[in-house]
Each structure stands twice: as C-alpha cells, then as structure tokens.
Amino acid sequence: MGLFNLKKTKIPRVVIGINQVDNLGPWDDRLNLPAESTERSIKKRTDAIIELLSKGSHSAAKEQIEHYSALRAYRMYQMLAKIAQNCKEGIIIPDNPVKLWDDQFEMPDEVREFYQEKAAELDKKLAGMGIDSLLGKLMEKLDSADQKKLKEKWAVKKDTPIRVGILGKAGVGKTTTVNNLFNAKFKTSRNAVGTTEAQYKDFELPDGGIITIVDMPGYGRSMDEDEGYKKIYLQELPKCDIILLVVQADTRDLTDDQIMIENLYEWSKEGRI
Ligand SMILES: Nc1nc2c(ncn2[C@@H]2O[C@H](COP(=O)(O)OP(=O)(O)O)[C@@H](O)[C@H]2O)c(=O)[nH]1
Numbered sequence: 001m002g003l004f005n006l007k008k009t010k011i012p013r014v015v016i017g018i019n020q021v022d023n024l025g026p027w028d029d030r031l032n033l034p035a036e037s038t039e040r041s042i043k044k045r046t047d048a049i050i051e052l053l054s055k056g057s058h059s060a061a062k063e064q065i066e067h068y069s070a071l072r073a074y075r076m077y078q079m080l081a082k083i084a085q086n087c088k089e090g091i092i093i094p095d096n097p098v099k100l101w102d103d104q105f106e107m108p109d110e111v112r113e114f115y116q117e118k119a120a121e122l123d124k125k126l127a128g129m130g131i132d133s134l135l136g137k138l139m140e141k142l143d144s145a146d147q148k149k150l151k152e153k154w155a156v157k158k159d160t161p162i163r164v165g166i167l168g169k170a171g172v173g174k175t176t177t178v179n180n181l182f183n184a185k186f187k188t189s190r191n192a193v194g195t196t197e198a199q200y201k202d203f204e205l206p207d208g209g210i211i212t213i214v215d216m217p218g219y220g221r222s223m224d225e226d227e228g229y230k231k232i233y234l235q236e237l238p239k240c241d242i243i244l245l246v247v248q249a250d251t252r253d254l255t256d257d258q259i260m261i262e263n264l265y266e267w268s269k270e271g272r273i
C-alpha cells in the first residue's frame, strides 16, 4: 500500500458517453466514418476529455468512458459493450439489432450490405454477453431445486423493464442517444412520482420489450437549479440499472459535467445511489 499504489475504482453503474464526435471534422457519409484528419482530431479530443474526467481521486475511471456519435449511429456497439461491462446486476443488453448507421444519411448498397453482415456478427457477440446465455451456463452447475428457484426469480426480473437513468446538459444528445443506442421507439411518457422534473419515458425495443428511460433534468444552467435537482437525482438514480452521463465532444467547458461526476462518485461512496 502507499500513495503510489492507489488503483482508480469505477463509479458503479455509471457510463460516460462523449457524444457528437462527428462535429470534430469532415465526415464520410458514404461509409459512415470520420475522414482521416477527423479521426486524428477525435483521438486527440477524446483523450483530453478522458484525462480531464478521470483525473483526481473523486472522478470516473477511464474504463467507463466511451466516445460515439448518436446522430450518425457511429460506435453504438462500443457504447453498448461499455454498458454491458458496467451494469450492476448481470448483463442487461436488450436483445435488439445493433445499429451501425442512420438511414437519414445515404450509403451505397454494397457498403450497407457490408454493414448488415457486420451488424449480424455483432448481434451474435452481444447475445453471448446477454443474461440469457450467462444464465444458461449457470443453470448447468445447479441442482434441480436451485434451478427452479433461479428460474422463478428470473421470470419476475425479466418482466421488469430495464431502467436507464440519463444525465447531461440540455442539447448534448440524450434523446438521440437513447433512440439509436437501443434502436428504440418512443412510446409513452409520464412524470416521476413526487417530482416535476424527472420524466419516465418508455421505449419499445424491436423484440417487443420495454426499456424505461429516466430523463433527468439537465444541469448547468444555474447553481440554484442544480441544487434543487440534486434531490431528484438522489431520488431517481438508486432505482436505475445503469446511469448514462452524456457529454459533448466539441465543447471547451466541461466544468458542470466534472462537478456532476464528482457528485456521482461521492454519492456512490456514501451508498446514496
Ligand atoms: N452533429 C450531431 N448532432 C447531434 C448528435 N446527437 C444529437 N445531435 C443533435 O443535437 C440536438 C439535441 O439533441 P437531443 O437528443 O434532443 O438532446 P437532449 O436535449 O440532450 O435530449 C438535435 O438537433 C440532435 O439532432 C450527434 O452525435 N452529432
């Protein structure tokens, strides 16, 4: 032990997404990839952001930060994998197709076919990480009484929608992220009980399942407002299976996001979320 031996621990259940990397330079619409110069800018900028958000002892760990573009559906698979790695109980990757491009941007047929094949491969990979596969492996090791118990418990859990808490400043792309990450269609919306600012939004997944997104009020407009929102965050975040914090790649000021991450770190240490 000693000062030089301190290993950075993750903030449990938290994934930080650096969105809008497509704004860092020219984009190849046909291939849905950054131009070479943009690729370099993305690397430089995301490295700097990761450094900033993971420095100091009350911050995030590098392994829980990932970059992507929600609008372009670029690197959604990497984001899903991060979520799978950071979920609290088991792995809750929904059984739905991985999205590798967004149809609003034209793409030649042969490129689309290539991506379709790639998506099918990734679907298989993710299915192997899914809870059903893991449960199957676990079942093999249990006797029949325990198998029955586990099956009953799991049936209840499976019918409970996955709850994703989403945090970030206004306009960073929270809604776009949810749509393209989970390939999800907005269904209904209702306010969280006892709050006026957190909204539950149910999205329907391609396989018919439901995912509940808890859209938190966006921080960073004023200190008074943020103080008031803390109560809402502390009320809603403990009930979420995963907390997704979205930041914007092409912004200079990440102070509010740093403060939010520091809060998340402290709240998790205190067992409050
Ligand atoms: N260029 C770019 N724009 C994006 C991206 N994600 C979202 N946007 C745009 O940013 C605006 C705000 O997005 P929205 O999802 O409503 O943000 P929210 O307020 O955080 O929910 C919309 O015009 C989106 O189309 C992205 O990855 N790249």
Ligand SMILES: [Mg+2]
Pocket (backbone or CB within 6 Å): 174, 175
């Ligand atoms: Mg929104």
